[in-house]
Amino acid sequence: MRDxxxxxxxxxxxxxxxxxxxxGNKQDVATSGSIYALAIKAAGHLQGKxxxxxxxxxxxxxGAAWVLGAFVEIVPVNTITSLFDVHAISVEDxxxxxxxxxxxxxxxxxxxxxxxxxxxxxxSVQNVPVMMAVQxxxxxxxxKIASSTGADTATISLMYHTYP
Numbered sequence: 827m828r829d830x831x832x833x834x835x836x837x838x839x840x841x842x843x844x845x846x847x848x849x850g851n852k853q854d855v856a857t858s859g860s861i862y863a864l865a866i867k868a869a870g871h872l873q874g875k876x877x878x879x880x881x882x883x884x885x886x887x888x889g890a891a892w893v894l895g896a897f898v899e900i901v902p903v904n905t906i907t908s909l910f911d912v913h914a915i916s917v918e919d920x921x922x923x924x925x926x927x928x929x930x931x932x933x934x935x936x937x938x939x940x941x942x943x944x945x946x947x948x949x950s951v952q953n954v955p956v957m958m959a960v961q962x963x964x965x966x967x968x969x970k971i972a973s974s975t976g977a978d979t980a981t982i983s984l985m986y987h988t989y990p
Contacts, residue, residue, distance in 0.1 A: 913985050
């Protein structure tokens with residue numbers, strides 16, 4: 827049996843790995859590795875959203891063939907004010923028939939990567955599914971793209987949801 831006088835682990839401690847570890851500790855936050863954080867992430871999410879909303883998407887330009895272009899800010903810092911994750915990249919306009927790779931970053935740390943294609947038989951908006959870890963509130967999201975021939979552009983928006 828556990829010693830009832832044992833100290834409670836500090837907030838967000840890796841020692842908060844069992845429910846008994848967090849009883850009495852009300853300082854854990856949802857972005858940590860604690861049981862509280864795991865429960866919040868498993869509890870579900872709120873309604874779907876899109877960014878930018880009620881506005882044009884953001885143009886991202888590829889570098890040379892299969893070289894990522896420059897960073898482009900998609901979501902400014904302090905814009906999404908609760909925990910969130912992106913579920914899809916809405917590709918709204920593509921400059922050329924090509925294969926593209928898009929990378930999303932939290933500031934400048936890669937958080938997910940996906941591919942999409944435009945060819946003579948497929949020329950429409952695409953919602954490209956992605957998976958990523960839950961991002962902290964107020965995280966800036968940037969993007970880069972590459973294409974098989976280079977120097978192409980894609981206009982994108984992000985489909986995301988927040989957590990309670």
